[in-house]
Amino acid sequence: MAEQSVPRRRVLASLAALPLGAALLRFVPARAETGTLAATPACDDDPTPKQTEGPYWTADSPQRNDFTGDGAPGIPMKLTGTVVDTACTPVPGTLLDFWQCDGNGVYDNEGYKLRGHQYTDANGAFGLTTVKPGLYPGRTRHFHVKVRRPGGEVLTTQLYFPNEPANKTDGIYRPELEMTVAANGDASFTFVMEK
Ligand SMILES: [Fe+2]
Known part of the structure; x- marks a missing residue:
């Protein structure tokens, strides 16, 4: 035993x-x-890719983060996010200059509808209240933006929507520039800037 x-x-x-x-x-x-x-919390080490400015940027946009008063046609949505450096540190005071077409794919090239710049807050955060950009010939749905951290170079780029059929046929589209879009249509994106 x-x-x-x-x-x-x-x-x-x-x-x-x-x-x-x-x-x-x-x-x-x-x-x-x-x-x-x-x-490396929730950010990519690779800097956000540059993209073409395209033909519709206008200098001297007003400082604002809400395009609602423009009365532009389109589905209301918010675009929020953060600007960080390649070490994932938020970058306050970063300039973001957004421009976009309205829900019908039309840019205001006479005035400043759907155009405006703002600065990231102390946490590197930004937010834009706007309408969902429409489609126009040759392009998938997108936002344009110029981003410049204090003392840094201007990063001109574009942001895209996931699961957009025209992403497949737009030669400028890049998957790294897709926003995260919530069920309610609001979108978010993290810009990663060179140090
Ligand atoms: Fe465009």
Whole structure:
């Protein structure tokens, strides 16, 4: 009986040790992964790609973050987000100059409808209340924006909507510039600027 009980205890001890050993093995890489994630929270190390300005930018846009008063046709939506550097540090005071067509695909090239600039707040955040841009020949749905961090270069780029059929046929479209769009139609994007 004693001969049976000793091996049985050893077996039990081994069984008990295995999950602990396995747990420890899992614990080490899990901590390492957590550390890596903490160093790069929710942002991409790659700078946001540049894109063509296109023909419709107008200088000297008004400072504002709400285009509602323009009365432009289109589905109301908000575009929010953050500007960070390649170390994922928010960049306050960054200029964002947005311009876009209305819901019918028409730009205001005479005045400043659906055009405006703003600056990121202390947390690097921005927000724009506007309408969903429409489609016009040759282009998928997009926003235009110029982004300039304090003392930095101007980044001219465009933002796109996911699951837009015309993304497949627009040669300028890039998937890295897709916004995240919520069920209610509001969109968000994180700009990553060169340090
Ligand atoms: Fe455009």
